Amino acid sequence: MKRSLRRKIEAACNQTWNPRRDNPRGQVTVVVSFPENSFRDAPQWCPGPGFEATAGAGGEYAWLRDNPDGTSTAVVAGVGPKERPAADGGPWTEPEVWTATAPTDCTFMASGALWDKPHRITWLLDEPEAVIHREPYAGHPAAAMHDYWEAFAQRWGFVPGRMDRGRYPFADHRRFVVLHAEPGWDNLPNEVELLKAAVLLARTFGGTPRVYGYDPQRRTTRDPIGTADTDPTLGSIVSRLSLTSR
Numbered sequence: 001m002k003r004s005l006r007r008k009i010e011a012a013c014n015q016t017w018n019p020r021r022d023n024p025r026g027q028v029t030v031v032v033s034f035p036e037n038s039f040r041d042a043p044q045w046c047p048g049p050g051f052e053a054t055a056g057a058g059g060e061y062a063w064l065r066d067n068p069d070g071t072s073t074a075v076v077a078g079v080g081p082k083e084r085p086a087a088d089g090g091p092w093t094e095p096e097v098w099t100a101t102a103p104t105d106c107t108f109m110a111s112g113a114l115w116d117k118p119h120r121i122t123w124l125l126d127e128p129e130a131v132i133h134r135e136p137y138a139g140h141p142a143a144a145m146h147d148y149w150e151a152f153a154q155r156w157g158f159v160p161g162r163m164d165r166g167r168y169p170f171a172d173h174r175r176f177v178v179l180h181a182e183p184g185w186d187n188l189p190n191e192v193e194l195l196k197a198a199v200l201l202a203r204t205f206g207g208t209p210r211v212y213g214y215d216p217q218r219r220t221t222r223d224p225i226g227t228a229d230t231d232p233t234l235g236s237i238v239s240r241l242s243l244t245s246r
Helices: 002-016 107-111 118-126 141-156 191-205 233-240
Strands: 028-034 052-055 062-066 071-079 096-103 131-136 175-181 208-215
Touching: 002 028, 002 191, 002 208, 028 191, 071 107, 071 118, 071 141, 096 107, 096 118, 107 118, 141 233, 175 191, 175 233, 191 208, 191 233
Parallel strands: none
Antiparallel strands: 028 175, 028 208, 052 062, 062 071, 071 096, 096 131
């Protein structure tokens, strides 16, 4: 696998590499997708049937379900203290788990915040039709998931994402990591470090690596994930696992 992957990475770099240009390009991305059983030790929890994971490390800390009556139910774990009373009516000092049902077209449910800013669920306190249940985060099953993935990130330098909604053309509903390298820059991970990281993760977790070169028209690599070129994941992995080549 290593020899084949090296050839593919080098070929992808060489498609646009030109060290005589101010912007030498040569960027290359490897997406490593993992079978579901790669992380079988990870704690699992879901609010119930019909819920879709929307945000969080690996996608487990916010969920959404559309109901047949024109409402939606959102669950967000780890909502930090705000300038509001806590669930018990006293000062809010500890994170909570919120379960809220409100009209699907209300500001919060329609805003897309559950995918990137789920803590905004507190907006529903100002929604007259919202029904909100709050409980302590400490001791909740979602807290165990957070602890697991936090420790995983400390060990490996990344937390695998999760493919959802048929968004990607391969390995639907599997976990993945995106590794982006920019050859020719001393302060950015290069193609050698990319190969080391991709091979190690694929062998350790049974992953499948796919290589994508730079597209001058799109001004980014052709990977279907669409991660920005400045994504620090590969650098974090290289640093955490001492994979530097210089």
